[in-house]
């Protein structure tokens with residue numbers, strides 16, 4: 001078994017990443033796999049502070065380049081303080097969002113350019129990409145409706161972007177699948193939660209064999 005993997009979960013708002021990651025972490029633990037579940041932006045104190053600046057709905061004046069750099073800064077701190085040491089200790093790391101969020105949201109949807117955003121992220125964390133990425137694909141209307149219906153998390157500065165922006169995020173992700181076909185695996189997130197968990201588990205189980 002190869003369990004020393006860095007696996008990232010990606011997708012639009014309300015796609016189910018946070019819910020599924022918790023269930024997958026429990027399942028991995030049941031299989032006696034040493035796993036660290038974490039998230040971006042955040043996961044450690046400094047990055048959580050940066051998160052609260054980026055996502056504050058009052059920060060409407062934030063320039064798109066500032067936004068891209070803050071995400072990259074939070075990523076750098078989180079990666080070197082928490083992710084890399086866990087991987088070096090032989091653990092599996094599963095992370096709710098990572099570099100592909102920056103490529104899809106800032107690079108593609110904001111229009112900064114995917115290659116430009118990739119290059120600031122290479123400065124932040126180096127060139128190594130995750131071993132595997134699972135993309136939760138979902139129409140943005142469905143994900144946003146889930147967030148508004150359940151009300152179990154605060155609505156942030158990115159949530160309130162236009163539907164056109166969220167559609168571009170989805171397009172950006174789907175272009176990343178074409179760019180990294182070996183790494184990024186698409187899961188249909190518009191199914192009941194148990195089905196989504198099973199689809200994700202199958203991908204991870206295959207990867208660790």
Ligand SMILES: Nc1ncnc2c1ncn2[C@@H]1O[C@H](COP(=O)(O)OP(=O)(O)OP(=O)(O)O)[C@@H](O)[C@H]1O
Pocket residue numbers: 011012013014015016017018019020146147150151152189190191192193196
């Ligand atoms: N497959 C599903 N079907 C119906 N509701 C779901 C499904 N997956 C998640 N939900 C619900 O949708 C809401 C958002 O889920 P969750 O927080 O897991 O999404 P997320 O992808 O992490 O979102 P975000 O990136 O915006 O934080 C939660 O209330 C959750 O219970």
Ligand SMILES: Cc1cn([C@H]2C[C@H](O)[C@@H](COP(=O)(O)O)O2)c(=O)[nH]c1=O
Pocket residue numbers: 013040041071097098099100101102103105106156158159
């Ligand atoms: C890492 C990262 C995230 N984002 C966006 C995506 C979401 O709108 C928020 C994070 O909120 P969540 O509830 O934790 O999913 O930030 C981004 O635009 N760029 C990034 O690199």
